[in-house]
Amino acid sequence: MWTEEQWAAIEPKDVSSVVVAAPGSGKTTVMTEHMAQVIATGRTPAQRILAMTFTRQAAEHMRQKLRRHERLRPVAVESCVMGTFHAVFFRALLEADWEVRPVLSQRDQYALMREAVVDVLGERRAVTMYELQSYLTMYSWTVGRQAWDELGDKEKRIFETFVRKKQASNYWDHDDILLASLQLLRSKTVPKIRLCEMSYILVDEFQDTNELQWELLTSLVQRNGAFAFVVGDDDQSIYAFRGASPVYLQRAVEVLPKARQKLLTMNFRSDRRILHHAAQLIQHVKSRVDKPLRGVHDAEGICRAYEVQHRTAQWDVLARVVRRSVLRPYSVAILARTRNQLATAWTAMRSLLGAEWSLAARNVEFRTFHDSKGKEWDVVALLDMAVPYRAMTDSDDERRLLYVAMTRARHELYAFVPRVIQGTQCHIHPYLLEAGLRACPVSPKDIMEAFEIG
Numbered sequence: 003m004w005t006e007e008q009w010a011a012i013e014p015k016d017v018s019s020v021v022v023a024a025p026g027s028g029k030t031t032v033m034t035e036h037m038a039q040v041i042a043t044g045r046t047p048a049q050r051i052l053a054m055t056f057t058r059q060a061a062e063h064m065r066q067k068l069r070r071h072e073r074l075r076p077v078a079v080e081s082c083v084m085g086t087f088h089a090v091f092f093r094a095l096l097e098a099d100w101e102v103r104p105v106l107s108q109r110d111q112y113a114l115m116r117e118a119v120v121d122v123l124g125e126r127r128a129v130t131m132y133e134l135q136s137y138l139t140m141y142s143w144t145v146g147r148q149a150w151d152e153l154g155d156k157e158k159r160i161f162e163t164f165v166r167k168k169q170a171s172n173y174w175d176h177d178d179i180l181l182a183s184l185q186l187l188r189s190k191t192v193p194k195i196r197l198c199e200m201s202y203i204l205v206d207e208f209q210d211t212n213e214l215q216w217e218l219l220t221s222l223v224q225r226n227g228a229f230a231f232v233v234g235d236d237d238q239s240i241y242a243f244r245g246a247s248p249v250y251l252q253r254a255v256e257v258l259p260k261a262r263q264k265l266l267t268m269n270f271r272s273d274r275r276i277l278h279h280a281a282q283l284i285q286h287v288k289s290r291v292d293k294p295l296r297g298v299h300d301a302e303g304i305c306r307a308y309e310v311q312h313r314t315a316q317w318d319v320l321a322r323v324v325r326r327s328v329l330r331p332y333s334v335a336i337l338a339r340t341r342n343q344l345a346t347a348w349t350a351m352r353s354l355l356g357a358e359w360s361l362a363a364r365n366v367e368f369r370t371f372h373d374s375k376g377k378e379w380d381v382v383a384l385l386d387m388a389v390p391y392r393a394m395t396d397s398d399d400e401r402r403l404l405y406v407a408m409t410r411a412r413h414e415l416y417a418f419v420p421r422v423i424q425g426t427q428c429h430i431h432p433y434l435l436e437a438g439l440r441a442c443p444v445s446p447k448d449i450m451e452a453f454e455i456g
């Protein structure tokens with residue numbers, strides 16, 4: 003069942019491993035199997051194994067898979083420590099009797115940042131949500147990157163005020179959990195916590211690591227004399243705005259004890275045309291680990307960009323895609339850049355599909371491009387893949403984001419290109435052109451025939 007390159011990564015050895023892998027090449031599957039093998043062979047006792055992920059769902063998914071593994075006893079699986087960075091370190095702080103604080107709700111975070119902006123800038127005018135969001139994103143980037151020196155004077159004063167207000171309110175935000183944990187790990191006396199007994203540490207989606215998480219991992223590895231096993235794909239690094247960077251994949255090879263880099267290049271997910279176009283797009287990213295993207299399936303699949311006159315026409319065509327897919331039955335993802343776009347799509351689908359919607363809804367998911375990471379569906383539809391003339395800047399982050407969205411599709415990928423969005427004339431998203439896709443005009447009437455040809 004395993005390919006040679008997968009088995010080379012799975013087989014337990016007394017080294018650290020940095021697995022750099024293409025989308026759909028089984029990163030998560032391989033990491034879970036590796037962990038199972040480490041436990042089953044008794045190379046490391048289960049209670050000394052720590053696995054960290056970036057979402058709760060991913061951690062739960064991994065635990066479920068291990069619970070079903072034929073070689074593992076339930077007690078062994080439950081003995082491992084598994085969870086998100088934040089959950090794992092929050093528990094460690096509680097165990098160490100650290101003075102932890104409740105975490106601020108998103109609403110309170112906005113309110114404190116608003117107060118900080120008004121205090122520093124002395125502005126009477128209302129601070130917009132957009133401004134607050136930008137400040138909070140920049141704050142999170144600064145903490146994640148540990149890059150206070152890179153701030154301008156104004157931002158520095160706003161963020162210092164924000165931190166003071168947070169302290170006065172006796173609340174934390176999520177980053178404070180990691181900052182306190184770093185202090186804990188760097189304290190001179192060895193804290194009496196389970197985390198300091200971990201001798202094998204695994205991290206999934208390692209391309210999403212920021213400086214703070216990197217510091218936590220390396221502090222733990224050094225303090226415990228542990229080996230690490232990290233998996234990631236530099237091409238799927240889409241959280242730069244939180245300070246994440248694919249450079250830590252390279253650094254891991256240089257810094258982790260006895261580290262070996264392994265590549266996974268066979269894609270088990272997508273049909274050929276989808277991979278062909280995704281591979282063309284990612285070639286345009288300037289700095290990346292060069293790895294082939296090879297598929298295992300013979301099926302051609304469908305990968306098309308459809309030009310529609312406006313968004314109403316987009317919904318008509320999308321409704322047909324959904325109806326046809328659900329009948330087969332295929333799972334469908336409707337992906338867009340923002341939640342607002344998805345809300346509009348949801349309303350349109352419900353109204354166009356009428357009574358059929360209750361059946362269709364079970365097989366259809368609406369997600370942002372960011373939220374689609376780590377998932378897969380038979381059919382993927384990308385909405386509003388058009389931009390106003392001269393509106394595009396050159397951004398590798400955006401290329402990677404589109405690459406993530408495209409590589410979620412197993413058999414069919416449709417990108418919709420409305421010529422007019424909210425009254426503005428648009429043209430095809432330039433990154434679809436980089437992917438080698440041309441928008442072909444389509445009307446709702448001929449869409450069914452067009453699909454049959456595919």
Ligand SMILES: Nc1ncnc2c1ncn2[C@@H]1O[C@H](COP(=O)(O)OP(=O)(O)OP(=O)(O)O)[C@@H](O)[C@H]1O
Binds near residue numbers: 003004
């Ligand atoms: N050796 C294999 N044989 C058959 N199917 C496999 C094999 N390895 C992985 N797969 C399947 O390939 C698909 C992709 O696996 P997985 O989600 O682990 O990849 P990934 O690299 O984490 O993907 P991504 O980074 O794109 O989210 C899954 O459906 C998985 O079951």
